[in-house]
Amino acid sequence: MPSEVIKVSNLTFYYRQEEPLINNLSFSVFEGEFFGILGPNGAGKTTLLRLILGFLKPIKGRIELFGQDLHTFKEWKRVGYVPQRFYVERAFTGTVGELFKAIAPKEKVGWIIAYLHLEDLLKKQFNKLSGGQQQRVLLALALTTNPDLLILDEPLTGLDIHAQEHIENILRDISKTKTVVVVSHDVSFVLRNASRILCLGMQECQVVKAQELKGMLKELYKLH
């Protein structure tokens, strides 16, 4: 049986006590899995990622990464994170090349620049790139440490159909060698790629296999 890359046990989190966002949630993500997280707006998808990455502290419960408690976890090089590209500062004037220089030495990032065909973008300012190009750069930045686990928050949002296809193909390729966790609004993208899916925002949050999800979509998105 593959080892647990992420183990969440009895996790509870709220911004206001009267409105618990995540309530007693438990699930595991296994090595080599493409794991999807779905749910309507406000279900706590991004919050869950921020808890797993240690940016927020759980009210209750425990999170483990690679078998180590999050409190004592130090091997952050094993984790790559792609935030929503809209969270990048709009006034940022840096170029793609400057970003790579800031994150790792040249000899360590060469392979990822070549892998994602970013050579022509190095001198361009990040905020002047198209959505698809920005997403590729964010993905590359997350991969610079060659992590075992890649976590992505809404990687396809706001991209045109060609850029979506391109990013999806890259993710599919990456998932052959790494564990991938994706939060997305795009149900069909998650269904196409994820082996198991965590559905947030339902009465009881649960992990299901992709083929079991179709019948649950109505309840998940409160469709009538």
Next chain:
Amino acid sequence: MILLDYAFLWKGILSGLLISISTSLMGVFLLMKRLSLLGAGLSHAAFGGIALAILLGIDPMVFTLFYMVMSGLTIQLLIERKGLPADTVISLFFSLGVALAIIILGITQNLGSNIYSYLFGSILTVSDRELLGVLLVSLLSLVFVFFYYRKLLLISFNEEIALLRGVKVRTLNYLLIGIASANIVFAIKAVGLILASSFIAIPPMSALLVSTSFLSTLVLSVLVSFLATLMGIFLSLELDIPPSGAIVLCMVVMFLFLAFWRLLVNLRRRFL
């Protein structure tokens, strides 16, 4: 220009140029963190600190430096820990400082003339102690940016990515705000508390219009600030006008020039 034979003028010019360099550097990072208002907020907050120092008979420079750095750090603490919007927290300190100054001015006599020089600045009357203070703060700012350049760049891009790559985001944010606050104290000496925020806001904004990289934003911001300060001081000596107004006016003219330049470049790209 026979005036330049006087040593006090050179002290003023030197301190003006030093502070123009360090404030414009800090300003770029504040702008990217959407904290440009910090300059206006803290310089007005300093009004209360200066009035209090004069009232209590404490050295205004030392007390204001302490007051400003503590205010800056408290602002950052409230933004970070309580999740309050930056502009709201800064406005609170802005209002507090001005309210304190108004009360102190109202209950005391003979404070007006002392306060006047802080309101409108007096760069040409810089003392040796103040010059030393400017030198130390400018040096500290340059060293800070030099040593943490890559980390500050990453924080300016996205704090979460920086955190995950091992950057001590909180510590660097506090250091940035603390050093920026100290810079504002000396910007007040140069152009007065009403105009001090221009040093933090206008040069980085001007640089943003035409820069093509992060490094060029920093360099252009320093250039705009340095040239405007130099031109402002010389204009004030030639035309016998207050240096503070002349410096800030030069900054605004340079901003407008760069905005016009960018417009021309964009038009050329579109039609040629």
